[in-house]
Amino acid sequence: MKAGAAGLPRWCWALLLAPALAAAAPRVPASGAEVLEVLPWRNDPQQREVRELRASLSQAPLDLGRATGVARRYIELGRREADPRYFGYAQAALSPWWNNPAPPAAVRLLRASLLQTEHRFPEALADLDAVTSAEPGNAQAWLTRATVETVRADYPAATRSCARLSSLADEMITTACIANVGAMTGRLHASEALLATTYKRGAGGDAAVDAWVLGSLAEMAARRGDAANARARFRQALALAPGDSYLLAAYADFLLEQRRHDAVLALLAPHLRVDGLLLRHTLALAGAGDRERLAPELAELGARFEAGERRGDGVHLREQARFELQLRGDAARAVGLAQRNWTSQKELADARVLLEAAVAARQPAAARPVLDWMKTSGVEDPALARLAQQLAGQTKGAKG
């Protein structure tokens, strides 16, 4: 017979959580002037622009140029605000073509971008494949393709896609593309040096591109253990792109590693609507031993993951595995989540959470896919190497 997972089963967690969820009850507000919701848009020029474009699209919903324009604006907004509702609005603009097996290339590229936000990587790659064969000169398509291939750990394909970029995009973007693959395949130092040199030469153009390159450089420095350089680059990147949720998450992880919990709390306090940032804020509270503020945030996080689970999408698996492992101490459940996550995406953070969970649950066999990946990719990362060593010790201990 099959042995069940150790620790509390999922529904038990739901029961424990029920009181926290039940605390909110339907009510009639006491006063008519009570503000119930603050809307995130209105006064923002970008919002106003997209509203006007949407109005013009509604006059001619089949106008390809207007539709892709609206979709692109919404994807930008979704990216900036880390808010998936905008991706739904973008999809709505593309709805006349959405279910078409072979829509025009411009729609197909945007559809690929939206599919990957839902972690539907194979479908996204199929679209990108079609766009790059139809339009080999489409730089956007090659860069997006390289990024998805890197997430899927298909490094030879990613390298080929970056190579196609070199004649189509500027030097810094091409170099960043190649360096991000190289940093995963045993060429961390050389990739960082190359990217740093290119950055010095080409910085000062688009702030968003500079921030992206600086963020990559900061993460590479952090992996090498060069904390001073990593911190400086993170801060520079955030100065160029304040409120960028990807950068904030990466910087917070770096600070958590340094056990600078107060710095994390200050950094993330204005961004707790974003699930991944709330997770790191809660980790900092746990690290700082602030039990009083920890309890409500734990309940809130649990409720958000439960809502995601009810919805049935798997985009939060990496964060949820971390939540189970580091905040709830349910290593067995974390292993299951991290394993499911690893079948979908294979970035450093995905590898790390599976190894950590496997160590904590004493299930070295569960980590096998990551250990194999580490061998074949040749990735250099001291934290991963340390965890792999611990797992090897456990395997030996179990045999001896």
Added chain:
Amino acid sequence: MKRIWCLFCLLLAVALPASAHKPSDSYLSLQAAQGTAPLQGRWDIALRDLDYAIGLDADGDGQITWDELRRRHADIAAYALARLRIARGGQPCTLSAGSQLVDSHTDGAYTVLPFTAACPAAGALEFDYRLFADLDPQHKGLVSVEEGGAARTLVLGSGQPHARLAEGAGQGFLDFVEHGIWHIWIGYDHILFLLSLLLPAVLVWREHAWQAVAAPRAALIDVLRIVTAFTLAHSITLSLAALGVIALPSRWVESAIALSVLLAALNNLRPITHGRRWIAAFGFGLIHGFGFASVLGDLGLQKGALAASLVGFNLGVEIGQLAIVAAFLPLAWLARRSWFYRRVMMLGGSCLIMLVAAIWLGERVFDLRLLPV
């Protein structure tokens, strides 16, 4: 530079969901009564989504006040209910809105729209959900239907707007009964444990040897005691574990179950408990209950239907167990005087059970894989 900026946003969109907000969901719960009585519904819809669809922020200051919201209550009800169809037994239900309240979910404020669904017929429920399908195809409706103590859930949206829930209050309950029976049927360790205790029920240990019992009454009472004690014990621990009062690591539980099989079979070779096997059945039954609970946990309990699934699963286990007893006891009674039963079945069988149990124990303690089951 514009070209690169766009390129760049698309690229970074890949990394986004790792730290995203909650996407747009509505929460639709429905309480179904028996027969054709109206269904009671509650539909929570985010104010942000309603504002995007029909505009709630009358003064355009980026804030939605209670006054602004309640002026639009009738429009909200009309907009939402026009995009939801419920049918029962193939006949469309008439939806009518009640007066709205406000609630908070993890991503902000929601209007709470109570409604009743008057259905002309009884039968299976059907849903057709189109809310925001044209504005945000990624929007989902998280539907939960409570009927006769069992709650079932659906996720509807533009990808799958239509769903049908099969009829019957006991549907979820019966599923769990079936799971319980199935678990006993494929749970060889429970079957072997029960058989080890039942094998000597038609015998009595006298002068250092097993002799056939004369009266069927004695054998029946013995079986009754064992089965009752085992049932009582595993029901206690199954409930405690399922309610989250106690949680034990599954490897210990599985190892202890293997040990219990081993000891029960050993007792047939060298009786220690002398006709008080029901005590062993009770003691070890406590451990088997934890084993059942881990299976039940893996099945995933329906929230709000905990009691029904717990009782259903346990009932299934008892049915499976009684089937084994009913198949075994008449044969054992008829064969009890034979040399075959007393030597081959009783002693040989117990030895075999011990061997299998010992291998299980080794597997589970050292986390190995030796047997195919």
